[in-house]
Amino acid sequence: MKTLPPTLEQLAQLCRNGAWNREVKPALPSGFAELDANLPGGGWNYGAIAELMSDAIGIGELGLLIPALSSLARAGRYIAWIAPPYLPYAPALAQRSLPLNRMLLIRTNTLQQSLWATEQALRCPAVGAVLSWPTCIIDKNVRRLQLAAEAGDSLGFLYRPPEAALEPSPAALRLRLHAPSDDIACDGLIIEIQKSRGGRAGVRLQCATRLTWNARTGH
Amino acid sequence: MLWLCIRLPLLAREAFAANAEDAIERLAAWAYQWSSLVSYRLNDPPLLWLELGASQHLFGGHTALLAGIEAGLTQLGYSHVCALAPSPRAAALLTQVERQRCVFTRAELRIRLDPLPLSLLDLPEETRDALQSAGLRRIGQVLALPAASLARRFGPETNLYLRRLLGEANDPRPAWQLPATYRARCEFGCELRDTTALLFPLQRLLLEFQGYLRGRDCAVLRFTLKLEHYRHPPSDVAIGLCAPAREAAQFLQLARERLHNIVLPAPVRGLGLEALEFTAPSILQADFFGSDAQQLQQLQLLLDRLRARLGADQVQSLQPQADYRPERAWRFAPPAQSILASTNAADQEYLPQRPCFLAADLQRIAPPAQLLSGPERIESGWWDRTDVARDYFVARAENGARLWVFRDLADGAWYLQGLWT
Numbered sequence: 001m002k003t004l005p006p007t008l009e010q011l012a013q014l015c016r017n018g019a020w021n022r023e024v025k026p027a028l029p030s031g032f033a034e035l036d037a038n039l040p041g042g043g044w045n046y047g048a049i050a051e052l053m054s055d056a057i058g059i060g061e062l063g064l065l066i067p068a069l070s071s072l073a074r075a076g077r078y079i080a081w082i083a084p085p086y087l088p089y090a091p092a093l094a095q096r097s098l099p100l101n102r103m104l105l106i107r108t109n110t111l112q113q114s115l116w117a118t119e120q121a122l123r124c125p126a127v128g129a130v131l132s133w134p135t136c137i138i139d140k141n142v143r144r145l146q147l148a149a150e151a152g153d154s155l156g157f158l159y160r161p162p163e164a165a166l167e168p169s170p171a172a173l174r175l176r177l178h179a180p181s182d183d184i185a186c187d188g189l190i191i192e193i194q195k196s197r198g199g200r201a202g203v204r205l206q207c208a209t210r211l212t213w214n215a216r217t218g219h
Numbered sequence: 220m221l222w223l224c225i226r227l228p229l230l231a232r233e234a235f236a237a238n239a240e241d242a243i244e245r246l247a248a249w250a251y252q253w254s255s256l257v258s259y260r261l262n263d264p265p266l267l268w269l270e271l272g273a274s275q276h277l278f279g280g281h282t283a284l285l286a287g288i289e290a291g292l293t294q295l296g297y298s299h300v301c302a303l304a305p306s307p308r309a310a311a312l313l314t315q316v317e318r319q320r321c322v323f324t325r326a327e328l329r330i331r332l333d334p335l336p337l338s339l340l341d342l343p344e345e346t347r348d349a350l351q352s353a354g355l356r357r358i359g360q361v362l363a364l365p366a367a368s369l370a371r372r373f374g375p376e377t378n379l380y381l382r383r384l385l386g387e388a389n390d391p392r393p394a395w396q397l398p399a400t401y402r403a404r405c406e407f408g409c410e411l412r413d414t415t416a417l418l419f420p421l422q423r424l425l426l427e428f429q430g431y432l433r434g435r436d437c438a439v440l441r442f443t444l445k446l447e448h449y450r451h452p453p454s455d456v457a458i459g460l461c462a463p464a465r466e467a468a469q470f471l472q473l474a475r476e477r478l479h480n481i482v483l484p485a486p487v488r489g490l491g492l493e494a495l496e497f498t499a500p501s502i503l504q505a506d507f508f509g510s511d512a513q514q515l516q517q518l519q520l521l522l523d524r525l526r527a528r529l530g531a532d533q534v535q536s537l538q539p540q541a542d543y544r545p546e547r548a549w550r551f552a553p554p555a556q557s558i559l560a561s562t563n564a565a566d567q568e569y570l571p572q573r574p575c576f577l578a579a580d581l582q583r584i585a586p587p588a589q590l591l592s593g594p595e596r597i598e599s600g601w602w603d604r605t606d607v608a609r610d611y612f613v614a615r616a617e618n619g620a621r622l623w624v625f626r627d628l629a630d631g632a633w634y635l636q637g638l639w640t
Binding site (some may be wrong): 055057077084086091106107178 | 277353518520521524535538539540549554576579622640
């Protein structure tokens with residue numbers, strides 16, 4: 001059987017990874033082809049922290065993770081939600097094919113407790129992904145969480161305010177999330193890759209991460 | 220029969236126990252994991268006997284077994300001298316010599332005892348003096364005397380002692396019984412003001428507890444630590460687990476999280492451990508292939524740790540609930556239960572799409588400028604006096620967020636129910 005010559009895209013990816021023979025760790029496809037094409041390994045990397053800096057709550061920043069979380073949970077791993085700003089709504093999660101018996105909701109009173117719980121959850125091999133909403137953290141905390149994610153080989157997602165984009169961070173992946181300016185005409189989350197270890201930063205792309213409604217047609 | 224004798228010269232002091240009996244009882248409970256025949260002598264120095272002949276094969280031979288026991292004693296922090304002999308009295312005698320404290324057969328025992336001084340024999344003072352004054356110096360010389368003349372001179376007890384020493388006569392001793400519930404406590408000579416200082420004595424209590432649980436082949440779901448104060452009622456710290464466990468390291472980790480949160484009402488003078496209920500150990504420990512079972516075990520460790528630190532009801536799972544009112548269409552579920560239960564997503568398919576985030580409390584908002592979808596009318600709840608009549612819409616906020624809002628038909632006000640995220 002003849003093997004196909006590599007495409008330009010694949011060549012570019014190999015160049016970015018530094019060497020032809022460098023092994024790219026398998027990643028978990030995010031479920032959005034545009035995003036996967038721009039992430040090293042073709043998806044969310046295991047054992048790494050991704051920071052998501054969203055302009056607002058409710059622009060589709062959670063929908064970005066749902067396909068990946070769904071495949072993790074269906075494979076039997078648990079998803080920990082640590083101190084989310086609103087209550088994850090059980091009927092909606094079930095509708096979006098997240099098995100509820102794999103969800104762990106952890107509520108905390110202080111930032112210190114949140115960070116501790118995030119670290120513990122990341123280190124646990126049974127937990128596949130940890131979503132955490134820390135109120136304000138510094139790069140030392142992120143480094144600690146990054147090490148915990150490496151130890152547990154899990155996916156860590158930190159939701160941070162947009163101001164955090166101005167500070168440096170040791171997270172492997174940093175994404176800025178914006179709502180499109182004309183979001184009625186084209187409803188999709190704008191993702192700006194601010195930092196990507198082993199990948200290319202500065203890319204801007206758009207993914208339809210939430211349900212769409214059109215004012216004219218109703219649904 | 221092969222007897223191990225452990226001499227514990229500093230037991231009462233090292234155990235921080237109220238009295239010597241408490242200390243040796245705790246250690247006997249610990250030692251029961253190695254042998255089903257345990258007995259002890261309380262008066263000085265305390266001696267603990269274990270019969271190893273029956274259990275040595277289980278633990279991979281007497282060398283491995285002895286190494287395990289000695290390592291355990293060292294970990295607990297007791298100074299100890301161990302000796303092995305075919306009879307309990309000979310083992311006790313050999314704990315007093317400098318080296319070559321292990322003999323395995325009666326023939327070896329006789330040779331080993333031969334050069335030892337007479338003063339090591341556990342005979343009455345006057346008997347030993349009389350033997351000394353007769354010019355005898357070594358045990359071998361006493362053993363060589365004709366039994367009949369020894370009996371005539373010193374009474375039959377001396378003969379019986381010597382025959383028991385050599386393992387020739389039966390030497391029955393009361394077999395120590397495991398108590399049905401576990402209680403251990405230690406007293407400190409000083410007052411501890413800091414919970415981290417408690418971890419050191421706690422570690423030993425937990426290691427002894429682990430020995431007891433292994434000896435009984437059982438596990439616990441909860442146990443209580445009692446912190447004793449001066450002129451203040453003791454504070455109880457209950458430690459609960461998701462799954463039956465018996466590992467001291469796991470207990471210590473949970474206890475550390477619990478103690479971390481506790482403010483001591485007064486300095487601590489003593490520490491107790493109490494376990495009243497026991498269950499069969501979790502079979503998952505021995506499961507070699509089941510990764511699911513292993514995963515569940517790891518998750519239970521995580522849940523225990525989170526609950527110990529954050530509080531039991533801060534860690535939850537979610538379940539849908541059959542109700543049309545959105546704020547009642549879900550409920551918390553304890554994670555350990557819902558892990559076993561399976562959720563049927565099909566139940567939710569009859570409903571229109573719902574947002575992933577729900578506002579915990581209803582917030583009154585200004586009438587939204589832009590509605591994208593709706594209305595969906597929900598009228599329900601007349602039977603439990605929280606009657607609702609609402610028109611739900613999807614609204615667009617200024618910053619591009621999609622809100623799930625409703626207009627209350629009773630007063631016409633607008634509320635935020637959730638966010639489409």
